Amino acid sequence: AQSVTQPDIHITVSEGASLELRCNYSYGATPYLFWYVQSPGQGLQLLLKYFSGDTLVQGIKGFEAEFKRSQSSFNLRKPSVHWSDAAEYFCAVATLGFQKLVFGTGTRLLVSP
Amino acid sequence: SAVISQKPSRDICQRGTSLTIQCQVDSQVTMMFWYRQQPGQSLTLIATANQGSEATYESGFVIDKFPISRPNLTFSTLTVSNMSPEDSSIYLCSVEATEAFFGQGTRLTVV
Numbered sequence: 001a002q003s004v005t006q007p008d009i010h011i012t013v014s015e016g017a018s019l020e021l022r023c024n025y026s027y028g029a030t031p032y033l034f035w036y037v038q039s040p041g042q043g044l045q046l047l048l049k050y051f052s053g054d055t056l057v058q059g060i061k062g063f064e065a066e067f068k069r070s071q072s073s074f075n076l077r078k079p080s081v082h083w084s085d086a087a088e089y090f091c092a093v094a095t096l097g098f099q100k101l102v103f104g105t106g107t108r109l110l111v112s113p
Numbered sequence: 114s115a116v117i118s119q120k121p122s123r124d125i126c127q128r129g130t131s132l133t134i135q136c137q138v139d140s141q142v143t144m145m146f147w148y149r150q151q152p153g154q155s156l157t158l159i160a161t162a163n164q165g166s167e168a169t170y171e172s173g174f175v176i177d178k179f180p181i182s183r184p185n186l187t188f189s190t191l192t193v194s195n196m197s198p199e200d201s202s203i204y205l206c207s208v209e210a211t212e213a214f215f216g217q218g219t220r221l222t223v224v
Binding site: 036041042043046049090094100101103105106 | 146205207214216
């Protein structure tokens with residue numbers, strides 16, 4: 001069965017510092033991978049997705065993620081964090097045929113001044 | 114990109130009552146999904162709704178508690194029946210497009 005692990009429950013980053021959020025997946029075939037952001041009281045916003053091709057994926061708001069098959073990882077990065085990036089971040093994997101998304105437990109990002 | 118609208122955006126309900134949540138998509142889609150996000154938790158799939166067939170429920174979710182309708186290719190409803198405080202969650206609908214867009218969710222509080 002598919003599963004997603006986000007090992008960090010909380011991360012605090014200083015504004016202007018770089019960010020990396022970790023995501024590891026378990027899936028028998030080529031995965032379809034997603035990163036979402038959820039601000040307090042808001043719905044889910046898609047940051048980026050990976051289906052195939054270039055393993056470095058660019059997303060919105062200056063985020064990028066790199067797919068590493070050998071490590072079963074899809075880590076999210078941003079070179080310089082802004083206070084408005086404080087939110088909950090979810091990594092997800094889609095099952096074959098996009099039958100459903102399986103989500104990780106999320107990482108809460110706190111941005112310090 | 115699909116635009117998904119959910120109603121209501123939030124509600125406070127008495128235990129023992131039922132609430133029906135509506136999900137409207139601005140384009141025709143084959144599959145629609147209903148997720149639950151309990152407080153402080155991640156998202157869990159409740160069921161998959163295909164037009165013209167019975168919804169498919171995930172383990173731990175049953176039709177009597179979460180009946181779903183899918184009358185056409187742009188609309189679905191999820192009913193949370195006989196509610197208890199444990200049903201207090203955010204309920205989100207999604208579609209199967211490759212972007213896997215989500216509605217803004219319905220924040221339900223059961224008192």
